[in-house]
Amino acid sequence: DVKVTQSSRYLVKRTGEKVFLECVQDMDHENMFWYRQDPGLGLRLIYFSYDVKMKEKGDIPEGYSVSREKKERFSLILESASTNQTSMYLCASSYGGADTEAFFGQGTRLTVV
């Protein structure tokens, strides 16, 4: 079975802190994604990566950065956390190309106080 693992289920951080959300997949997938999910707004793509050290901005990259130093790991970084970044963060991975399923991690619920 494909496994996508996010490092934390719940996190509470203070405004201004630097926050790292880690995601690891074990299926040698080329593509990895970070989404945030908020009530009424659905899943919104923050960043995605189609190869090691490659990244593309999604729809809402402001306030976030990413790192992909190894194929299996994709990190989301909040340089200076703000209360409007309180959300559920979901990592996903997939093989490249069309007709490929995305597999999700269990999500990290981040609260910024």
Added chain:
Amino acid sequence: RKEVEQDPGPFNVPEGATVAFNCTYSNSASQSFFWYRQDCRKEPKLLMSVYSSGNEDGRFTAQLNRASQYISLLIRDSKLSDSATYLCVVNNPDDKIIFGKGTRLHILP
């Protein structure tokens, strides 16, 4: 126009009834299409892919209309366990996977 649009619902449907959802997408170059299911407080999981010729998986039928740029999901003989949020998903040529906001379905006993 949003990339992927769905009616948010909720759809409140009696058990045993048939229910259908539609979803429209804006990028005519979109390559592949899916329906995902998300239960409360859980991550989304693939329900089924959507093929041009239409496809069926048990009580679920998916259709794609490329000319009108919409996809549909039909659930027959609905069960209580079908209650969930159904997400329309589109893969674009740049490998971006775009989700609709989801349609909430409540099956009523």
